[in-house]
Amino acid sequence: MTDVSAPATITFAPSELVVLFGDRxxxxxGMLGSKEEVLTSGIKVNSEKLMSAAVGAAVWAAHRAGAIRLELRQGKALFGLIKTQKLHVVPGTGASPFPAHSLESIVVDAARTSxxxxxxxxxxxxxxxxxxPAHVLGRIKAGMAERGLLGREERKTMMVFTTVGFTLPDATKAAAGRESLDAVQSLLRDAEQREPALAKAVRDDIDGARVMMTESRD
Structure with missing residues (x-):
């Protein structure tokens, strides 16, 4: 187990607040489907929906900050017989206010290649x-651990497989509790209301990435 001392100045990206307060x-x-235990409450939530909310928060936060733009571009498939639309992430004119190692900062950096x-x-x-979902949520937590906000804990299952868990220091929990979750909830809600076409494209791409990167059992 690795303990951490929280840094003097603690900042969170919206995606990180979604992960820390997943039950909100x-x-x-339910009985079926993958589960994720929320660090601040111990409540187990649907990990697929939590991943979608966290990734969506990262994308929309970067878009709203002006650090990126979401752009639907027309394309073609099947030798030009079928028209398609692809959602691209392009650089914006605003500065990136997001902490290092957050998913938001990764999205902003990747936008350079559209x-x-x-x-x-x-x-x-x-x-x-x-x-x-577990992998993506783990990567978001790992970004917080890189900044000293979470501890890492290696766990062995069946005495063979090693997995990495994360622990929440009291200082980080207290700092997160002072953040406005209403602002993040409004960010996600407003995206659906103000830009429904883009919101649908974001949801579809998150789901598409999940499907494409799920290991086949064949």
């Missing part, structure tokens, strides 16, 4: 995995 953004987990959002998310995942 997604429903509790990638399709789904391709950007696939690159963030890094390779096919059995449980994409």
């Amino acid at each position: 953004f997604t429903p509790e987990a 990638p399709e959002l789904q391709k950007l998310l696939e690159a963030f995942i890094g390779g096919e995995v059995m449980d994409v």
